Amino acid sequence: MISINWIFLIVGGLFEALFAMSLGKMQQTSGREMGLWIFTFLASVSLSMYLLFKSMGGSHPISTGTAYAVWAGIGAVGTAILGILVFKEPVTLWRLFFLSTLIISIVGLEMTSTHV
Numbered sequence: 001m002i003s004i005n006w007i008f009l010i011v012g013g014l015f016e017a018l019f020a021m022s023l024g025k026m027q028q029t030s031g032r033e034m035g036l037w038i039f040t041f042l043a044s045v046s047l048s049m050y051l052l053f054k055s056m057g058g059s060h061p062i063s064t065g066t067a068y069a070v071w072a073g074i075g076a077v078g079t080a081i082l083g084i085l086v087f088k089e090p091v092t093l094w095r096l097f098f099l100s101t102l103i104i105s106i107v108g109l110e111m112t113s114t115h116v
Helices: 004-028 031-055 065-085 095-110
Strands: none
Touching: 004 031, 004 065, 031 065, 065 095
């Protein structure tokens, strides 16, 4: 069964992808819409960091190295997928291949991490 700390970490990684996407949207907007993206960025970066912090504590802490690597990997994969869907970035065979290897690595880190 997946621990609450892993749920914190996964959700935190998703918020990391959201704050990265917010940066891109800020570049494309101005005025009030830009202000909303700035707010989205600030809220999502705060939540992302807090959930990363929470995942490394409690009764089943995730080690700092594993937590950070998984968090960053989820953020990277999520950001790449959002780039494809939102910003119409190119989808190439090599890009999909390397995203797949990153996902496999994230799952491997979770499976091999020491649960205290």
